Amino acid sequence: MIRALLSALALVAALAPAPAHAVRPDEMLADPGLEARAREVGRELRCLVCRNQSIDDSDADLAHDLRVLVRERIKGGDSNDQVVAYVRSRYGDFVLLRPPFELGTLLLWGGPLLILLLGGVAIARFYRARDDVAAPPLSAEERRRLAAVLGEGTER
Amino acid sequence: MNKRGWIFLIPAAVFGLLAAGFYAGLGIDPNVLPSPLIDHPAPRFALPPLQGEAQGFSSADLKGHVSLVNAFASWCAPCRAEHPVLNALAHTGRVPTFGIDYKDKEELARAWIAELGNPYTRIGADDGRVGIDWGVYGVPETFIVDKDGRIRYKHVGPLTEADVERTIMPLVARLER
Numbered sequence: 001m002i003r004a005l006l007s008a009l010a011l012v013a014a015l016a017p018a019p020a021h022a023v024r025p026d027e028m029l030a031d032p033g034l035e036a037r038a039r040e041v042g043r044e045l046r047c048l049v050c051r052n053q054s055i056d057d058s059d060a061d062l063a064h065d066l067r068v069l070v071r072e073r074i075k076g077g078d079s080n081d082q083v084v085a086y087v088r089s090r091y092g093d094f095v096l097l098r099p100p101f102e103l104g105t106l107l108l109w110g111g112p113l114l115i116l117l118l119g120g121v122a123i124a125r126f127y128r129a130r131d132d133v134a135a136p137p138l139s140a141e142e143r144r145r146l147a148a149v150l151g152e153g154t155e156r
Numbered sequence: 157m158n159k160r161g162w163i164f165l166i167p168a169a170v171f172g173l174l175a176a177g178f179y180a181g182l183g184i185d186p187n188v189l190p191s192p193l194i195d196h197p198a199p200r201f202a203l204p205p206l207q208g209e210a211q212g213f214s215s216a217d218l219k220g221h222v223s224l225v226n227a228f229a230s231w232c233a234p235c236r237a238e239h240p241v242l243n244a245l246a247h248t249g250r251v252p253t254f255g256i257d258y259k260d261k262e263e264l265a266r267a268w269i270a271e272l273g274n275p276y277t278r279i280g281a282d283d284g285r286v287g288i289d290w291g292v293y294g295v296p297e298t299f300i301v302d303k304d305g306r307i308r309y310k311h312v313g314p315l316t317e318a319d320v321e322r323t324i325m326p327l328v329a330r331l332e333r
Contacts, residue, residue, distance in 0.1 A: 048189070048293035061259065062293060065284040090291040092192040 022059045029071050038071045041083050045070070046097050054097055191291050191310045198225075198299075198307050199289035203280025206269075207262045213254050213280030218305045222331045224324070225299040226276070226315075227256040227287060230268040232295045238314035239272045245320055246275035251328045255279040258287045258295050300324065302331045 023042070029035040039056060045066060047058035055063040055070075066087065073083045087095055099105050107114075138146065193199075202214035217223070226242060228235040246253050255276035257265045262281060269279075280286070290299065291310075300309040309327055311319060 061284075062288075065288060069285070069288060089192060090288060091293065092190055092291075094189050 021056060022063065023056055023067060024064070027064070027067050027071065029075060034071075034074050037080055038067070038074050041070050041074070041080050042067055044084060044097055045087055046095050048091060048095065187294075188312045189293070191307070193291050193307045194310060195306060195308065198301050198305050199286070201280075201286045201289060203256065203282055203286055206257065206265055206279055206281050208266065209279065211278055213256065213278040215305065217254060217278055218301050219303075221303055222251055222328050223301045224251050224253045224328075225256065225290075225301055226253060227258045227282075227290065227292045227295050227297045229258045229260045229295045230264040231260065234314040235296045236272070238296050238316075239275070241315045241317055241320060242275040243273045244317070245315075245324070250325065252277045256286060256290070256292075257281045258292060259284045298324075300327055300331070 023039070029038060042056035043054050045055045047053045047055045047060050047063040047066075049060035049062050050058045053063075055066045070083050073086065078086075084096070093099065099108060101109055198215060198218055200215045203212045205212040218225070224245070228238070242253060245251070253275050255278070257279055259282065265281070294312070296314055298311040298315055299307050302308050308331060309323070311323070315324070
């Protein structure tokens, strides 16, 4: 029974969709080191046709052209950063799947932290305000009623 | 209401801000990406002509005058919708119009021009590489290039008569001054 279950699990694992690579064999570089670098770059670049896929995952024509271009530049001696910088200079920040950390994206990266801080300050203030409120002294009327109630208790 | 009554206005204010933001967002076309090439020199390129034509299209053609550069393809349906607008624009003679025939089959491109008319001063056949240099991510796209060869404006999607009248023509007039 357990063995059957295990083999079923193994089958599922084997059939699970691998990362959808659209990289075609005829695009690949002969040098595995350079090809690995091309994959690193390709993972970082957004396909502007499909928008939420990297160029390595997309079957769009433009993604194919960009993959070929990335490989040509890497073969020509460009560093990964130089290749990314070139594509960014043509298509803008949107082509980067990971937005860069800079002045214009400060709110994007810092936003969650900012909200956490603001919330923390608000909570701290709320509890401090609650603790600070001292009970006002009893009025003469209240003191009389309190004495009456307590007096009642002792009489019995 | 006590002194802290204003605190109940915060959710209303947040709602107001969000609503204003969403309303403004309605007017944004998510398919139009801002181009980093605006106000930068147009890329240097030299495209071969379509078969049977004498001259291709190269960056040298953009020097000394305001130009309109239009990336199109015969396989692109919106380009067909746009073509009469380009024909009309070319007919006015106000601005020289150049074509980048983007990832197209040459015979189909020639048939397209024969059928729909030729608004272009020059056409270059591009296998996609020059398109990437211009930041083209989908045809049709139209650029306005100034006298010094700088890209000053980019329009994504088919040009309409209204675009030409309200945006292209005033911009060309301004850049010519």
